[in-house]
Amino acid sequence: MTNAAAAIEARGLGKRYGRRWALADCTLTIPAGHVAGLVGPNGAGKTTLISLATGMLAPTAGTVEVLGGSPTGGPDQLARVGYVAQDTPTYAGLTVADHLRLGARLNPRWDDGLARRRVEQLGLDPRLKASRLSGGQRAQLALTLALAKRPELLILDEPIASLDPAARREFLQVLMNATAEQEFSVVMSSHQVADLERVCDYLIVLVASRVRIDGEVDDLLATHHLLTGPRRDAASLPSSQQVITESHTGRQSTFLVRCGEPIADPAWAVDPVSLEDLVLAYMGHATTGSPGFRMMEVKR
Amino acid sequence: MIWLTWRQFRPQAIVAAGALVVVAILLAASRASVGGAYTASGLSACHANCSTLVATFLLDLNPLDRFLWLGSILLMYLTPVAMGAFWGAPLIAREFEAGTHRLAWNQSVTRTRWTFVKLGLVGLASCATAGLLSLMWTWWAGPIDSAASFLHGQGHVNVAGANAAFGLTRLDPVMFAARGVAPVGYAAFAFALGVTAGVLLRRTLAAMAVTLVIFIAIQVLVPNLVRPHLLPPVQVTTPLTARNLTFAVNENLNVGHSTVQVSGPNFAQPGAWLISDVTVTSSGAAVVTPKACQFTLAELRNAGPGAELLGCRKVLGTMRLRQIVSYEPASRFWPLQWIETGLYLVLAAGLGLVCGWQVRRRRVP
Numbered sequence: 001m002t003n004a005a006a007a008i009e010a011r012g013l014g015k016r017y018g019r020r021w022a023l024a025d026c027t028l029t030i031p032a033g034h035v036a037g038l039v040g041p042n043g044a045g046k047t048t049l050i051s052l053a054t055g056m057l058a059p060t061a062g063t064v065e066v067l068g069g070s071p072t073g074g075p076d077q078l079a080r081v082g083y084v085a086q087d088t089p090t091y092a093g094l095t096v097a098d099h100l101r102l103g104a105r106l107n108p109r110w111d112d113g114l115a116r117r118r119v120e121q122l123g124l125d126p127r128l129k130a131s132r133l134s135g136g137q138r139a140q141l142a143l144t145l146a147l148a149k150r151p152e153l154l155i156l157d158e159p160i161a162s163l164d165p166a167a168r169r170e171f172l173q174v175l176m177n178a179t180a181e182q183e184f185s186v187v188m189s190s191h192q193v194a195d196l197e198r199v200c201d202y203l204i205v206l207v208a209s210r211v212r213i214d215g216e217v218d219d220l221l222a223t224h225h226l227l228t229g230p231r232r233d234a235a236s237l238p239s240s241q242q243v244i245t246e247s248h249t250g251r252q253s254t255f256l257v258r259c260g261e262p263i264a265d266p267a268w269a270v271d272p273v274s275l276e277d278l279v280l281a282y283m284g285h286a287t288t289g290s291p292g293f294r295m296m297e298v299k300r
Numbered sequence: 301m302i303w304l305t306w307r308q309f310r311p312q313a314i315v316a317a318g319a320l321v322v323v324a325i326l327l328a329a330s331r332a333s334v335g336g337a338y339t340a341s342g343l344s345a346c347h348a349n350c351s352t353l354v355a356t357f358l359l360d361l362n363p364l365d366r367f368l369w370l371g372s373i374l375l376m377y378l379t380p381v382a383m384g385a386f387w388g389a390p391l392i393a394r395e396f397e398a399g400t401h402r403l404a405w406n407q408s409v410t411r412t413r414w415t416f417v418k419l420g421l422v423g424l425a426s427c428a429t430a431g432l433l434s435l436m437w438t439w440w441a442g443p444i445d446s447a448a449s450f451l452h453g454q455g456h457v458n459v460a461g462a463n464a465a466f467g468l469t470r471l472d473p474v475m476f477a478a479r480g481v482a483p484v485g486y487a488a489f490a491f492a493l494g495v496t497a498g499v500l501l502r503r504t505l506a507a508m509a510v511t512l513v514i515f516i517a518i519q520v521l522v523p524n525l526v527r528p529h530l531l532p533p534v535q536v537t538t539p540l541t542a543r544n545l546t547f548a549v550n551e552n553l554n555v556g557h558s559t560v561q562v563s564g565p566n567f568a569q570p571g572a573w574l575i576s577d578v579t580v581t582s583s584g585a586a587v588v589t590p591k592a593c594q595f596t597l598a599e600l601r602n603a604g605p606g607a608e609l610l611g612c613r614k615v616l617g618t619m620r621l622r623q624i625v626s627y628e629p630a631s632r633f634w635p636l637q638w639i640e641t642g643l644y645l646v647l648a649a650g651l652g653l654v655c656g657w658q659v660r661r662r663r664v665p
Binding site: 054055056058072074075076078079081082083085087089090091092093094098101102103105106107108109142145146149 | 301303304307308311398399400401402403405406407408409410411660661
């Protein structure tokens with residue numbers, strides 16, 4: 001395993017369909033060794049980025065490297081990356097056992113014991129055809145294939161959308177254990193910020209093809225603060241405090257700021273920010289539902 | 301990859317194997333009566349002027365055998381089309397439709413290998429199916445085909461009372477595609493065409509339709525435009541005299557007088573494929589109706605086999621006309637079969653390369 005290489009490294013990456021850019025000029029580095037969450041509003045380009053990183057799409061512009069190699073490299077490169085697409089595709093006419101056999105035949109590092117254990121734990125009948133499985137069971141089967149492949153990097157596109165809460169928890173636990181034991185890195189996109197908060201230690205917020213913010217979750221939480229105090233103008237804040245969102249009532253102002261230093265001004269009540277608030281703030285949404293809250297244009 | 305291809309192809313393979321077994325049983329059961337009729341007709345000992353014996357033999361065949369004979373041609377035409385539409389078109393298009401290519405392409409197998417193993421194995425199965433079918437039918441219809449080869453290859457030679465189509469020699473375009481090794485080439489090509497259409501269109505149904513249209517168009521064009529040139533036809537030039545020419549006088553109301561159509565002796569090459577039979581002047585130009593053959597409508601009505609028409613023949617005899625006949629002799633059947641099979645196999649391989657390149661280059665979300 002090349003620890004030096006990033007999990008995903010994109011430079012000026014772009015994909016155009018006709019005249020519409022699904023992803024434009026995207027430059028980002030997702031370091032290896034993390035469970036990295038990729039969040040952003042619909043249409044931000046998350047799935048496009050993942051499709052480019054897994055070689056399902058060819059870029060219109062720029063380059064993308066995965067674990068230091070081309071996404072469409074040879075069999076060795078393919079063996080290092082596990083991928084589960086958004087709709088968790090499986091072969092409708094093949095049984096669960098057939099799928100495991102498929103994985104065993106096509107992957108040199110296949111862990112058959114792991115695959116069988118998982119199928120058993122999930123209570124999937126090996127003789128059942130994939131078309132007879134529920135959406136969640138199909139997703140579990142697809143995940144099992146990706147896990148038993150023993151990848152160095154697991155790329156998941158909205159993996160937990162179709163899982164029930166118990167399965168979701170079990171699955172997230174698997175991811176956390178795996179990364180805790182440094183078995184593999186994970187890059188997953190999701191809408192479920194609450195789930196990401198539980199499992200991700202690295203976060204990338206993608207808005208309109210651009211990386212709004214990225215970094216380790218602990219760092220992000222430590223450097224973002226919610227300031228509440230007497231009404232004042234954003235311009236009057238010190239330059240070290242970067243205003244992400246602001247809201248004002250008649251007498252009171254609330255700012256979500258990014259600041260590397262402790263907030264010294266005694267006029268402020270300083271509160272920590274939840275990851276969900278942080279993500280929503282960067283996605284350009286209101287962080288609280290308080291009346292009179294007015295969204296200002298998101299500032300860099 | 302071989303296992304996965306086989307596992308995905310298994311249902312179709314079972315259907316094909318079942319169909320082959322049914323055909324084999326049917327043919328094996330009915331072959332004895334065809335062979336018996338042939339022996340009884342005495343054709344095997346005949347060397348010249350055998351058309352009466354041919355007629356006897358063909359009339360002797362029972363209705364089931366006649367039905368099977370027609371069925372053999374129909375089935376051999378349908379087989380390659382079915383391979384293209386039902387095996388070729390869905391092979392990769394269905395993966396795109398179901399999104400399963402994203403599962404397959406993330407296994408530790410390059411998609412080039414994925415494409416070529418799928419193409420190779422199912423393509424071979426198509427060739428084998430078509431080849432076995434053709435082998436069985438060619439064996440079954442052997443007596444009928446060899447009886448037809450006694451007939452002069454004008455295409456349709458009417459044998460009194462017998463079905464006109466029975467008079468078709470193996471080299472006739474209708475029969476050629478249903479016998480020998482050519483169906484193997486057709487199956488390979490149709491299959492590759494189906495896969496290519498599927499890769500390009502990414503829709504199974506559309507790919508099936510396109511495969512059907514293109515393959516049928518090619519099957520119509522090749523016998524007419526390509527096959528006659530695969531091997532240079534034998535050309536026979538016969539000088540026409542008043543004695544050996546035949547002519548027909550046509551009333552031609554546009555011109556105001558009759559025109560004449562001259563032809564030479566009837567083509568008489570057993571089992572050959574007649575490509576063209578034209579009568580031209582010594583300089584190779586089309587025949588212009590001479591004065592002696594220009595009659596008015598009234599003259600034609602009054603004339604029986606009269607002196608005027610004889611005059612026409614006489615004049616035509618002095619015009620130094622030539623009959624030029626081009627044909628492929630019966631012995632060219634197998635050379636033409638192999639050449640055409642090779643041609644289709646090369647085309648199929650070319651399409652296969654296009655598929656591989658397209659799958660590599662074109663990435664599907």
